[in-house]
Amino acid sequence: MAIKFKGVDFLEFDTLLSDEERMVRATTREFIEDNLLPIIEQCNRDGRFPRELVKPMGELGFFGPTLRGYGCAEMNNVEYGLIMQELERGDSGLRSFASVQSGLVMYPIYAFGSDEQKDRWLPGMAKGDKLGCFGLTEPDSGSNPGSMRTRARREGTEYVLSGEKMWITSGSIADVAVIWAKSDEHGGKVRGFLVETDRPGFVAKDIHGKWSLRASVTSSLSMQDVRIPAENLLPKSSGLKSALMCLNQARYGIAWGAVGAAMACYDCALQYAQFRKQFRDQPIASHQLVQQKLVWMINEITKAQFMLLQVGRLKDQDKVRPEHISLVKRNNVWMALECARMARDILGANGIADEYPIFRHMANLESVKTYEGTHDIHTLIVGSAITGIDAF
């Protein structure tokens, strides 16, 4: 088996892409095929994040690709999306790492940070020399981040942070954490703070026993009276809205990423179905029920691609709304998960073995469905946008 992946393009999607967009995708695909695919199953077994890929990814320009200046590649949003798609065709864990680094750490520093903060962090983060994490979720505060308990109080020239963050991607490998906390000085409003992870009182512990995103680091962060200089406040962050703006960046990339995972599953199932023979020495692809599954997949992947392209172009024109991004995150992760399940089914027993990528994608996508706003929370965001009624 294993015919080289050629992309999934049923409706001449590629004709809507520019030469540069196709080249960006090709570079990412090549990088992933040469460097991640040969090691990913072992990483997944070992629960190991392939950190050795971070520097080369930085050299290629994969971090903060849409930002202007600071050594960033100045990509448009479709190019950014295609990068995410190809990373996640490899593995959702590596894509998650890149989403956090770019959308949840570099972006808030870029959008809400002071010039000093940008100069200090962005060039190193673009190169992959410095890593970041994003601390919003807490043990008792998930879908409703407004209920967070982490606090920041002002003492002289410092802020003192206390609280627990949970399910934090890259928590224990980060040099800096973007921590969202209620600030006493600002009337209890949520603000973003840059916390260097080597500050006394800051402890990151990895969460073990995950069945999903095993090739990505997920940690809990504990902060007991962590003192940071007052200049570490992200000056232009104001309220939860700022945190949600970051999530919008990352969710947009996730919506593309999910298509990459779906393509990997579809490609594998299609090849398998054409080669595996059952009954009268015929390939299983000759059975109507198998074809129906493959058709469902190509149909959903194709729809997802065109929605993404439109959202990406809107984003480039600054016309995208949060509910647009919710629509594609919700739809695409759902359809990717369904594709993974159908592909698993088509592979029969082989579908559960890690010789094939499908089960890993399926397990990964369960996290992707939950993080960055669960599927149902995105339903409520779209629902609120069309009815004008909040139903959270």
Added chain:
Amino acid sequence: MLRPNGPVARCWVKILVCMKQVPQKDAPLKLNEGGTWIREDVSYEVNEPDAYALEEALRQKEKHGGEVVVITAGPARAQQVLREALAKGADRAIHLEDDRFVGLDAFNVARAFAAAIKEDAFDLIFTGLQSDDYGYAQTGVLLAELMGWPHATIIMQIEKKDSGIRVKRELEAGFFQFVEMPLPAVLTIQSGINKLRYATLIGIKQAKNKPMRKVSWDDVSGAVGENLQKVEKLYVPQKTKKTEYLEGSPAEVAKKLVDKLRNEVRVL
């Protein structure tokens, strides 16, 4: 581009890399109506040895300074190989753009290239060892002849010397040959000579602003003549294999087998 006059600081290597767009390696091929070549509706990619030639040129430039120029002859679609080369770090590109370039034999492609670059002054011209489609391995060699330059083929290594270059050629059966030669020269590069780089995202952005010179059919048609070589017929190999069962007792089967091996297959 005109050759600079006067005391311009001359960089060591000014390298031209000839690159070809060929059908993707594992693309399903369909024959054209005349059965003389394949249909246009396949996926294309850069000819593999040419990618190594480009990589080697970029490495030489990084070591010694200079300029890397890429050239191709082919229809509009062939521009993609030049864009990729620019994204990887080539400085400028020359595109001989016309559908008619597809049907040229190696001699005429070499003649078209020679005509297109007559105002440039290169120290080195690299081609891939051969193209993955026609597989002639002639374009570089013929181009050297037309330029009146020395050439060396199947190059595995290039080293700068005071007098020119020292190159390592791959021979048969694991043998290598080292050759010293003066410049300018033409080298045909073997796949695997180096490790290919990826186009970086910043490189892809910058490529857009790099010069791409278009050369039309009319610009070079005076230099091009009748094809000396032409594909008469292209066909999928016909299956001639047939299986025959020998029956009888082991002794009889052995006897029949020996007879066949001796008289039909003639291997005994």
